[in-house]
Amino acid sequence: MTSFKALWVTEENDNIKRQIIERTTADLPEGEVLIQVKYSSLNYKDVLSAYGNKGVTRVYPHQPGIDAAGIVAASSHADFREGDEVLVTGYDLGMNTAGGFGQYIRVPAAWVVSLPKNLSLREAMNWGTAGFTAALSVYKIVKREKITPQMGATVVSGATGGVGMMSVALLNKLGFEVTASSGKEDQYDLLRQIGAKEIVGRQALADWDAKPMSSARFVAGIDTVGGTALSAIMKSLKQEGVVTTCGNVGGLSFKTSVFPLILRGVNLMGITSAGTEMPLRRELWDLIAGEFRLDNLDLFTHECSLEELEDKMAQMKEGAHWGKLIVNMEG
Ligand SMILES: NC(=O)c1ccc[n+]([C@@H]2O[C@H](COP(=O)([O-])OP(=O)(O)OC[C@H]3O[C@@H](n4cnc5c(N)ncnc54)[C@H](OP(=O)(O)O)[C@@H]3O)[C@@H](O)[C@H]2O)c1
Known part of the structure; x- marks a missing residue:
């Protein structure tokens, strides 16, 4: 059992509260692949989840984050081994399943994509959902x-x-x-x-x-x-x-x-990215690492820590942000 930091959203008498707390991997849902998250990224859907939108997240308390890229910490599935670099976007991640705004997630193997060659974990979240x-x-x-x-x-x-x-x-x-x-x-x-x-x-x-x-x-x-x-x-x-x-x-x-x-x-x-079938999902990530590769991503990418996310989410909620935001989970 490992303890880790996560953004934690609670609901009390219709009041939504967000704080950074310590959780343990024993608190995570069942699943075949435990992933140590290195980077996540902020999307509008995360803001909805973090501010109590029941169309996105039905039940609180909750750990949001629809994107995650990291390293397999444990796996009971033959396709993934400890130490593999992987990414997860979409499906139910961060909606009703503990998401990438925690330093660990545990998910079904069917949601996990092996990081393509020529793409770093940070670049994967540069793209994100x-x-x-x-x-x-x-x-x-x-x-x-x-x-x-x-x-x-x-x-x-x-x-x-x-x-x-x-x-x-x-x-x-x-x-x-x-x-x-x-x-x-x-x-x-x-x-x-x-x-x-x-x-x-x-x-x-x-x-x-x-x-x-x-x-x-x-x-x-x-x-x-x-x-x-x-x-x-x-x-x-x-x-x-x-x-x-x-x-x-x-x-x-x-x-x-x-x-x-x-x-x-x-x-x-x-377009519905969350439900993209795995064969097309893999094909797209391979394109992203190859023919679609962008070398000017840093021109419109910002990076923040988990602690700085609160302000960034408020900006996105007001439509005052621009470009992409990567969350460095070790920052
Ligand atoms: N279907 C899917 O699979 C899928 C996947 C990802 C995202 N989405 C959705 O796609 C949308 C865009 O996602 P995103 O991550 O790019 O969001 P975003 O970063 O919040 O960007 C939305 C952009 O829309 C423009 N905008 C804001 N308020 C507006 C208004 N009232 N009227 C017209 N334009 C407005 C702004 O651009 P300008 O200021 O430049 O006009 C803003 O930067 C969101 O609704 C998101 O939920 C859907």
């Missing part, structure tokens, strides 16, 4: 729909968020011209640095939604926002264009006529 979601979105556009840079330009909404920045950087790396939509003018220079050729303000993008159809500007879009951003992108796609959508910070619902679908054959593709 946000980056994995960007990779899944790009995969659907490029590998499944066979969209190429020669076919036209692309657009990304919520561009300064974790998924947004990774999507801009990745599309740029693959040779696409990228238009980034963002509500944060002070980050436009950074967006240009990571590969955005054009930038459109959040409101300007929403304005494209005013009419049943808009000019055909893009061959593909990655929407991370939902609401009017999604319908605006659908209306601005070219013939047979593709848009993926993964988020809802801009609205749970969206409104469009059927025109983009029946006049331009536009395809709307949903």
Whole structure:
């Protein structure tokens, strides 16, 4: 039995409280693989869990963190041995299963991915769920729909968020011209640095939604926002264009006529990273370490300790953050 530090969220008389406490590995749920977590990363879903959102975490007390990368400390499954470098993202990790904001997790072997060669534990969490979601979105556009840079330009909404920045950087790396939509003018220079050729303000993008159809500007879009951003992108796609959508910070619902679908054959593709099947999950992590590899991640990555997470979560809750945040569990 080993003791370790964890972010611990409790609920008392409808009051949600967060503190760093000592737990022991005996407190963790049953599972085949015990992992010493070296790095985690912060995602919007973690903020929801840490602030008491019952749609994400049904029962408290709870140890959040939907991402973890670390070293196998014990395994009863033949696929993993003590000392292996591994990562876990999605499934139920950090939702109702003790997550990566603790220095240890214990999970089913079916959730565990061996760290690909050419990727460090820190780099894996540099991507984390946000980056994995960007990779899944790009995969659907490029590998499944066979969209190429020669076919036209692309657009990304919520561009300064974790998924947004990774999507801009990745599309740029693959040779696409990228238009980034963002509500944060002070980050436009950074967006240009990571590969955005054009930038459109959040409101300007929403304005494209005013009419049943808009000019055909893009061959593909990655929407991370939902609401009017999604319908605006659908209306601005070219013939047979593709848009993926993964988020809802801009609205749970969206409104469009059927025109983009029946006049331009536009395809709307949903993204659900948490439930990605293991074969595709492994393929994506191999791509992340290879063809999708990004060498400019530090331009938009911050790092914090478990103790500093409280302030960072408050910033994310207010929408005041930008880029990706890695949590160094030994920091
Ligand atoms: N479906 C999945 O598998 C999956 C996986 C990961 C994440 N998600 C979801 O995808 C979304 C993005 O994730 P993330 O990690 O990138 O989140 P994030 O870091 O919080 O970024 C969200 C971005 O959306 C923009 N935004 C914020 N408030 C907005 C508003 N009221 N209206 C329009 N835009 C707004 C901001 O970008 P600008 O200021 O640049 O506009 C913000 O940086 C979240 O909703 C998350 O829960 C889904």
